[in-house]
Amino acid sequence: MNYSKKGIHNKQKSLHATSAKLGRKLLLATLNLSLLLVLAVGIIGLCMGLGIFKGVIDSAPSIENVQVTPTGFSTFVYDLEGNQTAKLISQNSNRIPVTQDMIPEDLAHAFVAIEDERFYEHNGIDIKGIFRAAYTGIMNGFHFTEGASTITQQLLKNNVFTDWTSEQGFADSMKRKIQEQYLAIELTKTMSKDDVLLNYMNTINLGQNTLGVQAASLRYFNKSVNSLTLSECAVIAGITQNPSRFNPISHPDDNATRRKKVLGNMLDQGYITQTEYDEAMADDVYSRIQVVNEDAEESMVNTYFVDALTDDVMNDLLAAGYNETQAFTLLYSGGLKIYSTQDPHIQSICDEVFSNEENYPANTRWYLNYALTIKKANGDFENHSTEMYRAHYRELDPSFNLIYDSQEDAYAQIEDYKSFVLGDGDEVFDESINLTPQPQVSITVEDQSTGYVVAMVGGRGAKEGSKTLNRATDTTRQPGSTFKIVAAYAPALDSAGLTLATVVNDAPFNYANGRPVRNWWGDGYRGLNSLRKGIIDSMNIIAVKTLTMITPQLGFDYVKNFGFTTVVDRKEITVNGETQIFSDIQQSLALGGITEGVTNEELNAAYAAIANGGTYIKPKLYTRVVDHDGNVILDNTEPDSRQVIKETTAWLLTSAMMDVVTQGTGSSVNFGNMAIAGKTGTTSDYNDIWFSGYTPYYTATTWAGYDNNTKLRKGDERNVAKKLWRAVMAKIHEDLPSEAFQMPSSGLVQATVCARSGKLPIAGLCDGTLRTEYFAEGTVPTESCDVHYQGMICQYCNLPASEQCPFKVGGVLELTPIEHPNLQQGSATMQQITNADGSVSTVAVPQNQSATCPHNAEFYAQPDALAIEEQQRNEIAAAQAALQQPPADAAPAEGTAPLDDSDGVPTE
Template sequence: MNYGKKSVSKKRNSLISRTAMMGKRAHVSLIRVLFVALITICVVIGCTGIGAFRGIIDNAPDANDIDISPLGYATFLYDGDGNQLRKLTAPSSNRLPVSIDQIPLDLQHAVVAIEDERFYEHNGIDVRGILRAFVKNITSGDLSEGASTITQQLLKNNVFTNWTQESTWLERFTRKIQEQYLAVEVEKNINNKNVILENYLNTINLGAGTYGVQAAARKYFNKDVWDLNLSECATLAGITQNPTQYNPIEHPEANAKRRKEVLDHMLDQGYITQEQYDQVINDDVYSGIQAAQVLNSETENTVYSYFEDELIDQVVNDLMNIKGYTRTQAQNLVYSGGLSIYTTQDARIQSILDEEYADPSNYPDYVQYALDYALTVKNPQGEEVNYSKEMLKLYFQNEDPEFDLLFDSQEEGQEYVDRYKASILADGSTVVAERVSFAPQPQSSMSVIDQHTGYVKAIIGGRGEKTASLTLNRATDTTRQPGSTFKILSTYAPALNEKGMTLATTFEDEPYNYPDGSPVNNASKSYGGTTTIRKAIQNSVNVVAVKCLEEVTPQLGLQYLDNFGFTTLAHGTEADRDANGTVWTDANLPLALGGLTHGVTNVELCAAYAAIANSGNYIEPIYYTKILDHNGNVLIEKNSAGRSVIKESTAWLLTSAMEDVVTQGTGTACQLDNMTVAGKTGTTDAYNDLWFVGYTPYYTCAVWSGYDNNEKLPEDARNFHKNLWKKVMTRIHEGLEDRDFDMPASVDKISVCEETGLLPRAGCPVITEYFDIGDIPTDYCDQHFYGDDESGMQEHTTEEEIYNPEPTPDPNNPSGDNTGDNTGDNTGDNTGDNTGDNTGDNTGGNTGDNTGDNTGDTGGGDTGGGDAGGGDTGGDTGGGDAGYTEE
């Protein structure tokens, strides 16, 4: 460097020159501008970041409103005695809540040790854990290390439930910020680590379809969570990181490694001692897990019973109609709402039905199989096309017009299925879905109701193995023609209840036609002349029922059926218009014989008869008594409130007549050795549907039999339903006191003329009958009298004798020979004695009585001895419902 005078002067001049000064100032200004700009940018970025952060926080759920409890819990069904019947779960709700006090400390510590070691120290977020994870992710480059606390994971599972659908880093970043913010706020608000841990342990996915520690303990160890030991607790805690990979059933080796990590962490963090560690580290816990699976498979039945099917339907409908839920909401609540549903099912009675319906000896030897089929394919054009069993039937009817969907074996049916499917796939179509099932035929259904409460105690929706849940239930879903069971409900109930008729009211059983000219046929293909309503009920006489309904009017009969609880009747409204525009109505004379547009269900028919058994009070059949929500509060409570359909006296009079059906009419096959029974048979045209509905002082039971495709039942299959009814009801009533139906004070018994139902005169064929005291006849018979006095009464007939009658002696058998009376129909014998001859009485009585059960009216009753001395007691093939149209 030159330090000469000239050089220094030049340097000084350059420094103080205006140009130099301007350059320096410009340089300083630029630096200042850049600095200010940098500061401004930092401020802007900072403010923007703060604003963005504030926006994220502001958009987070309100910490005061969020619910950290699990979203799905299993629902439990209980029988009438409070025993667990079934656990209902959605795929993510197999969860059984337990309190923190019920969870072993070893399990609490195991989860904390492996999931969040500073859980008891941090305020919701673990800063040390975040820094550790940041450093590890930067150094490893795979960003796999997480730092979520138990509180954050709880929020992710129960508040940010859509986290699995996040697709961008911005969505994940936003949720993570909100998650951390809420974790701090939740811990601040709750200020109780045990509450947070309890909810977490009830929430976590622990594999094999289990959620929460109690469900997992049941699944893996077949024990409750509070009974788990240290080794088992470590096994469960090891699952949480990856429920599939560490599933101890499917991957015991992987779980064992993870279990060791859990125990190592517990030891390092002081939760267990070295001695405890050494005791359990080599436990063979996995053998116990496999053994538990064998036990679980024996007790778990994934297919719902017919009762459970209908129960679920009723609960869903009630949640919609009573609580206002949508169908989706109601179904979600049933399967994941943690409900407790207390049903009306009697486990003992249900098991009786199950056992009898599973016994092959209760059915005809000849078994056929009905095909149910559905196929969906994708054709070469990419369109999905559906095919049904009806289409399959039409396809093969082109080859054989007689082809139906009944096969002698399932193998035979499968051959037809394969042929049909091959024809569809011939054009290159591919199968999307297919359903093939075979049901044994003939079929049957049964229901049992406690008439005093309306509780459905048991139902069976069909014979054969039930292979799927929520499938066809013939007791509740299928409508079939009820036959003569409807005579009681549509005709005789209103006739006795408000039309002034009595069991002694008579009609002429004679050739008779409907208004359209078609004949009304009796089973016997013959006619009995003057017939009382009691006799018409006993022997299921069609002509009398139709004539009676004509007086009652079908419109009134339909009103009574509505009151009896039927929901499938056609009333001639727009709702009853078919595809052709025809409006159907059941308000016509065939209603007397059960001729309906749609038919009825088993349970509704059973409930209608239960109303008669319950002194005329109808109670809607119910399947549960109450539903409790997850917190034990009553959500819905069912009451057994009923309505009066008929008077108590009417109900008892119908019961009295239906006792005769069982003791000496068409239902003798349903007599019980240990209990009084009243009931009614029903048979439809050509034996397509067979019924018996009967009741005791305790229970009402309805049984149906027929083919699913409405085929005619063969002759050897026309009584098995009665056999089933008798077997089931005999077992149900074992140990119960046999008692009579209680006669109300509004009923009295007097003597009347059998042919007119009026007070008797001299020469009248006299019977004794029960009456509502308001309907006791006051007029005297005007068809039979001899040597009458001024009052029109025979001088030896007193009022005392009318209201307190003595047995009428047989004029052809004054000694009181009981040949016909004791073995047959007393009323029939008396009639035969008075109007027939000795031959008719003796031959009819003995022959009819001895063969009545099998031959019905063929016992000689029509030749002189009235009803052949009880010949009508054989309802199976003669004087009952067999061989005629009961529409």
């Protein structure tokens, strides 16, 4: 700096120079203009910001329309005793609301301490919290990781701004934040702090697909929220910030760290004492959680009963007018209460019996379902299905059917298959192996007086998930001889004039298409037998003849009325590219040979109708469905019933089926001390085995078979249905008073008939074959016996002797009576025989054979008649001589084979 005179002078000159003055003025003006511009921009920006803010506020939902009470609640199923048996949930619906009086004080304080410590002080937004979060974010290099949302704001975000997860960028987020804070202030004006906190605790996501504190308390601790300890409250409150990371099941260590912070905050904020803090920290809470989790995972799979129940409720909601989306939403997230017909005692018996491997044959077999995805060396994917797997092994063994004697055999063959299909550089990308124990089984138990299905099991082995195959309701199988009752004998006794004493000849007989009807015991025939005996011994030919007499159409009509929805009168089915017409209105209906098969549930309901005096009640699995507000939306209390057979018919069938259990094909199910009626059922090739039966209390139907229709092996596999039926029903009736079936007070009479003809006995002729039978009034026979003949008999041909017969002797014969016209197949003619007492018998005589012996005038007109007569005389003498020899060990006579507990029948 120059401080000489000259320097100072020059400086003064420059300051007073005109150009300098102009420059300073221009600079000042520029500064003033810039200041005005900045001020203007600031004012404009402020106005715009205020406008935008006002616009954001104005576009926020009106506080009057804001609903912060959570929606989407779990549906609960209850049994007959009011016990909760299942919880139905869908996404965002596993919520159980609780009231304020159920919330422990420690739980409320825990949430406040960790989420919003000034909750009781602020007006919905926490200014201090906002500044704290901002300061922390700046100090962390503008990484804003600490939240400032209050509990009120979180409540709004979860129940009002539910689409916040799909926000696009900062602007959307800021808009929502502003509206959230505004509404938080407004909500605080209209709702108490306790109500805000309660709705928040009923709303929040707490991991494991739980929403709200009650669902979380049950999931983690298996108890209601009002029973939580301080330690358990801290566990739940600690989940909120990150339900995945702080999940106490999958990440117990992370949750423990968070729990410690919750308890520390509660201590610092004065909610708990040091002693309470120490006790809570010492609690080994996570061991309890793991134990509860093991039980919870098992109970999360719905039972077969609940699977069937949800199907029924869904169908009834649709029938009530809901569309499919509405019905599904209501069922799985509508907070319904479904009151089922399930009896917990009977269900537990069924579960115990059906899960006990000792009740099944040794050497369980396994049915494989297999899927494989290969990642090829070139990156492509190749899928292999069960069908492809089976086709591969059928090329090596045509009988291969996916059934293995052991799981080890299955896994070994799977490895062989993979070795075959995997090329160089290929790798297994995904694989599914499902081995199901075989034979499979099912049971339905119904209270026939109400139609209540009280128990159900739809399969054997571990149930892997909800809505899996339910063999009691989802599969249709051939019913075998159980259909003899509903398709043939029920209509025959009810409306066709036949009786239990009606006699049918068990002799060779063909279907209308010419195919022979075969009995289950082989090629022998048992001759004349009553319908009662046909039921007792499950005689196929007698059942088919009975249906033929009454017509298959009548049998079909009765089957439909018995509630079977799967039988068809006409159906087009394409087989090997050719369309064929199938109908169940045919003779094989008597033996259960039908197009589609039947379900266990429907077959059981048909037998329950007989047990219920002929009144069919549509089986029901629930009585009422109540919505979240307590309104009954489905009322199923009134029985959907109809009379399908007369009460007298039902009792007659019951009487015959009691004999099935005491002396027939079902004798192995008899557990004693209780009246039991029932019928066995076995299909051809032993693909399906059934037993349908009932007591005065309950009706039950068991089924056994392979899922892929493999033939059941001889021995225990063919008796498993009856074994399970007996085991279940014996246990059910263990403590029930012994009861007999109640005979109708009127409409039935007893009468004595000849057992060989089913008609009125002839004195002195039928004395050895008398039988007392029950009849519906008006059906007692009025005709005399047409089987027994007394008079002169030809010793040679054992027919009534002709006038010229040289071999006449007095005696008694059994003749084959005339059969119903529908049974005539052109093989016999009808002739009348006069008995010694003057009565007349009409008998069926094979074609080319006389009603009397052939020794008539036409016989003696033959040139060699006398020689033939002499030969016959010698044959008679030889036969008589043979009869006088000491008897050798005799083989059983034809038709006297011991009863087999199975009664295999052909199906179509």
